[in-house]
Amino acid sequence: MSERPMTLxxxxxxxxxxxxxxxLLAAAWLDLRLAAVLVVWLAAWAANVGLTRxxxxxxxxxxxxxxxxxxLVLWQMTVRLYAVPGIILPPxxxxxxxxxxxxxxxxxxxxxxxxxxxxxxxxxGCSTAVATAVLIDRSDxxxxxxxxxxxxxxxLPIVGMAPIMVMWFxxxxxxxxxxxxxxxxxxxxxxxxxxxxxxxxxxRDLMAxxxxxxxxxxxxxxxxxxxxxxxxxxxxxxTLALIGAIVAEFFGSPIMGMGFRISTEVxxxxxxxxxxxxxxxxxxxxxxxGLVAVAEKAVTFWHPSQRG
Amino acid sequence: MRSVWPVTAVLLVILALWYAxxxxxxxxxxxxxxxxxxxxxTLADLIPQTxxxxxxxxxxxxxxxxxxxxxxxxxxxxxxxxxxxHGWVTLSATLLGFAIGTAAGVLLAVGIVHNRAMDMSxxxxxxxxxxxxxxxxxxxxxxxxxxxxxxxxxxKAIISAYLSFFPVVVGMVKGxxxxxxMQIDLLRTYGASxxxxxxxxxxxxxxxxxxTxxxxxxxxxxxxxIVGELPTGAIAGLGARLxxxxxxxxxxxxxxxLFAAAALAAVLVGIIGVVxxxTLARMGMDR
Numbered sequence: 001m002s003e004r005p006m007t008l009x010x011x012x013x014x015x016x017x018x019x020x021x022x023x024l025l026a027a028a029w030l031d032l033r034l035a036a037v038l039v040v041w042l043a044a045w046a047a048n049v050g051l052t053r054x055x056x057x058x059x060x061x062x063x064x065x066x067x068x069x070x071x072l073v074l075w076q077m078t079v080r081l082y083a084v085p086g087i088i089l090p091p092x093x094x095x096x097x098x099x100x101x102x103x104x105x106x107x108x109x110x111x112x113x114x115x116x117x118x119x120x121x122x123x124x125g126c127s128t129a130v131a132t133a134v135l136i137d138r139s140d141x142x143x144x145x146x147x148x149x150x151x152x153x154x155x156l157p158i159v160g161m162a163p164i165m166v167m168w169f170x171x172x173x174x175x176x177x178x179x180x181x182x183x184x185x186x187x188x189x190x191x192x193x194x195x196x197x198x199x200x201x202x203x204r205d206l207m208a209x210x211x212x213x214x215x216x217x218x219x220x221x222x223x224x225x226x227x228x229x230x231x232x233x234x235x236x237x238x239t240l241a242l243i244g245a246i247v248a249e250f251f252g253s254p255i256m257g258m259g260f261r262i263s264t265e266v267x268x269x270x271x272x273x274x275x276x277x278x279x280x281x282x283x284x285x286x287x288x289x290g291l292v293a294v295a296e297k298a299v300t301f302w303h304p305s306q307r308g
Numbered sequence: 309m310r311s312v313w314p315v316t317a318v319l320l321v322i323l324a325l326w327y328a329x330x331x332x333x334x335x336x337x338x339x340x341x342x343x344x345x346x347x348x349x350t351l352a353d354l355i356p357q358t359x360x361x362x363x364x365x366x367x368x369x370x371x372x373x374x375x376x377x378x379x380x381x382x383x384x385x386x387x388x389x390x391x392x393x394h395g396w397v398t399l400s401a402t403l404l405g406f407a408i409g410t411a412a413g414v415l416l417a418v419g420i421v422h423n424r425a426m427d428m429s430x431x432x433x434x435x436x437x438x439x440x441x442x443x444x445x446x447x448x449x450x451x452x453x454x455x456x457x458x459x460x461x462x463x464k465a466i467i468s469a470y471l472s473f474f475p476v477v478v479g480m481v482k483g484x485x486x487x488x489x490m491q492i493d494l495l496r497t498y499g500a501s502x503x504x505x506x507x508x509x510x511x512x513x514x515x516x517x518x519x520t521x522x523x524x525x526x527x528x529x530x531x532x533x534i535v536g537e538l539p540t541g542a543i544a545g546l547g548a549r550l551x552x553x554x555x556x557x558x559x560x561x562x563x564x565x566l567f568a569a570a571a572l573a574a575v576l577v578g579i580i581g582v583v584x585x586x587t588l589a590r591m592g593m594d595r
């Protein structure tokens with residue numbers, strides 16, 4: 001593991017090559033299509049094995065990219081070669097076509113579910129949670145009471161609140177935002193409370209010797225020290241926000257939105273559109289997480305985990 | 309034990325707020341009824357009337373408790389009105405999926421730790437998948453498997469497995485890598501094989517990480533099977549109770565299903581917590 005020779009292939013590979021060839025021959029004897037799929041898989045895997053032997057920086061991005069592309073190619077090949085019906089698993093090219101042809105609809109759904117429901121609820125929920133944590137931070141009694149309750153609630157299936165919120169706030173995005181508020185509130189609260197305790201007594205004493213009042217000590221020492229914890233909560237909340245907004249639409253929504261589109265198009269067995277919507281959800285989810293991670297990097301640049 | 313009083317106080321405040329909320333939210337209905345009957349209601353009349361509606365906006369806590377008592381204790385567990393029956397439908401799918409997801413996750417983590425190509429190919433995708441709302445594919449899995457002829461437990465279990473899979477992979481990779489270089493070098497000087505390093509050092513060292521991710525995984529699995537019950541049109545399970553309650557405006561039923569789901573989650577996480585404490589104590593790893 002430690003010594004890594006700079007040759008692409010090693011002695012042990014010959015054995016693996018023979019093994020691979022034997023598997024291929026057996027597959028070809030059974031079914032030519034299976035052999036074709038296996039050829040692509042083994043070739044891509046061999047390329048990756050070769051690439052990992054170079055400890056280059058670019059290999060770290062190239063290897064997962066090759067792996068992802070291989071999965072897509074295999075998916076396409078399998079669906080086409082075995083003529084899998086489109087109502088069970090559509091090929092990636094068909095999904096891409098549907099995606100490109102329905103951009104206005106997809107954007108409308110994205111705006112309804114993500115920009116209004118998820119982002120609105122995320123902003124309200126996270127800011128209320130941080131504010132609550134700062135408020136109850138001065139009372140040891142409240143902290144000891146709320147922390148176990150918050151930890152408990154954070155593990156519960158809160159998505160189940162969705163039907164109640166839809167009843168209270170109507171079908172439009174307000175009810176989705178309400179579900180998101182409830183979902184993100186407790187993880188952020190618990191993490192912020194933990195973070196506010198992160199400044200160690202020595203640092204607090206130093207602030208006290210400088211005659212800093214509560215507000216100054218909070219602003220200049222304890223909130224900055226809490227930032228890594230707060231951002232941990234904020235990152236967990238990004239995924240929860242999107243899940244909450246989508247699932248809440250399964251319980252009733254106006255005739256747009258990602259959750260609405262998924263459940264109705266599934267009903268029509270129009271799986272191309274469902275997969276296109278799932279692509280949007282995946283892109284939105286990772287972009288949202290990425291944005292929060294970038295913000296974290298900018299705010300907590302001093303933390304050891306960011307300097308590595 | 310220091311926290312008993314604060315926690316009790318917080319819970320009492322929540323209960324009081326709940327009662328206040330149910331009076332406030334249900335008052336409109338009472339006023340409407342009174343206006344229709346051309347009578348006026350005093351405050352003393354109002355409060356009891358907000359507590360005993362059949363379809364309240366927010367049911368009072370004792371109504372939910374009564375419904376839970378009726379559907380859990382007073383109804384036979386085989387009846388379709390029993391929450392035990394619906395809870396078991398959800399629980400069995402959750403447990404099956406959780407077992408599959410955990411086993412697959414641990415296996416993949418072992419592979420990732422031992423194979424560099426696997427690590428570099430799969431690990432970035434496993435981490436990225438944590439930021440994706442995987443739950444969105446639940447309706448598709450259910451409907452597609454239904455159209456192939458697979459119904460009932462298995463589709464829900466697949467969703468649960470899928471949701472609990474990724475936390476376990478990420479946590480176990482971290483855990484299997486937690487022994488430091490010194491310890492691994494020591495085993496190498498003993499001439500230990502890869503399997504021996506795995507069995508005697510990596511797996512034992514990963515236990516705290518395993519239990520932490522199991523807790524996350526089982527909660528995710530429960531959410532997965534509840535959401536998996538929505539698209540089939542409310543046949544059985546806690547998710548079906550939520551959906552039919554929301555169709556027919558049966559708020560008391562929704563809240564009792566919600567509490568049953570919460571209790572189920574608490575019990576599952578609690579069981580893993582107990583096993584964790586016992587295991588780690590036996591291994592001398594508890595703090």
